[in-house]
Amino acid sequence: MLRANSIYWVKPDEDWANLSESMPCLSPAEAAKSKSYRSDLNRRNFVIGRTLLRLLVGQLLGFDATQVEFSIGPNGKPHHVDRFGFEWPFFNVSHTPGLIIIALSTESVIGIDAEHVAGGRYFELYDHVLSVREKIQICALEPSLQPRAFLRVWTRKEALLKAAGFGITQELSEFDVSVGDSSRILPVLRHDGQIYLSQFAVRDVSIVDSHLTSIACSHDASHFEVKALTLAVLGM
Numbered sequence: 539m540l541r542a543n544s545i546y547w548v549k550p551d552e553d554w555a556n557l558s559e560s561m562p563c564l565s566p567a568e569a570a571k572s573k574s575y576r577s578d579l580n581r582r583n584f585v586i587g588r589t590l591l592r593l594l595v596g597q598l599l600g601f602d603a604t605q606v607e608f609s610i611g612p613n614g615k616p617h618h619v620d621r622f623g624f625e626w627p628f629f630n631v632s633h634t635p636g637l638i639i640i641a642l643s644t645e646s647v648i649g650i651d652a653e654h655v656a657g658g659r660y661f662e663l664y665d666h667v668l669s670v671r672e673k674i675q676i677c678a679l680e681p682s683l684q685p686r687a688f689l690r691v692w693t694r695k696e697a698l699l700k701a702a703g704f705g706i707t708q709e710l711s712e713f714d715v716s717v718g719d720s721s722r723i724l725p726v727l728r729h730d731g732q733i734y735l736s737q738f739a740v741r742d743v744s745i746v747d748s749h750l751t752s753i754a755c756s757h758d759a760s761h762f763e764v765k766a767l768t769l770a771v772l773g774m
């Protein structure tokens with residue numbers, strides 16, 4: 539049974555790849571997009587993610603997965619528009635090696651981002667991703683804590699920009715999020731007056747130890763249930 543606000547995740551393994559191949563439901567545009575990937579891994583993640591998204595949205599709307607129609611926003615954000623012209627239900631997807639996440643909401647515009655916790659130190663990305671305030675706070679941490687704190691800020695910022703539909707067309711270093719290791723709702727401060735992100739709340743989500751995940755949503759109080767996606771959830 540689908541819930542109002544849910545975050546579903548899968549490890550994109552052979553079983554999910556086989557399931558996606560066994561029920562081709564992508565639109566011609568999606569099939570063409572899948573063929574444009576140079577990396578087999580990225581192609582597979584896209585096909586699995588989009589198939590599961592179609593199945594979930596279809597189940598919520600009582601449609602077959604093939605009948606679900608997505609529109610694409612100006613910066614590439616896919617969304618579903620109902621027959622009255624309203625964007626509904628809301629969803630957002632993130633895929634990284636080893637993890638696909640689909641966030642679904644009946645009440646909030648959402649953005650979700652996951653990053654793999656790799657062994658890097660990320661110094662070379664600090665100026666690109668961090669505001670001056672964030673950089674000072676992260677550099678004041680013990681060196682061993684810095685990579686995780688940096689990735690936290692990165693996922694929070696990407697989730698916000700994905701909720702707003704901007705994607706990374708906006709400079710990540712031009713706005714602030716909280717740096718602390720906390721999953722409470724975080725204040726977002728604007729620096730430049732051009733981007734408007736303060737209507738979103740962002741919080742961290744615990745899914746798997748290998749990845750950090752954040753979700754941004756337009757309703758502060760939205761509670762999201764985190765669930766591993768199974769065939770039973772998909773009604774199969």
Ligand SMILES: CC(C)(COP(=O)(O)OP(=O)(O)OC[C@H]1O[C@@H](n2cnc3c(N)ncnc32)[C@H](O)[C@@H]1OP(=O)(O)O)[C@@H](O)C(=O)NCCC(=O)NCCS
Pocket residue numbers: 584587588612613614615616630631632633634649650651652696699700701702703704705706707
């Ligand atoms: C959105 C964006 C931040 C994704 O970054 P990423 O870390 O590589 O990827 P993630 O796995 O977290 O997210 C990808 C998903 O986000 C969604 N998405 C795409 N564009 C989006 C946007 N502007 N806002 C929110 N979500 C978006 C899609 O569902 C996509 O999955 P799909 O390829 O299966 O459709 C990045 O692609 C971006 O900045 N795009 C906007 C700029 C751009 O390239 N525009 C060109 C297209 S018009």
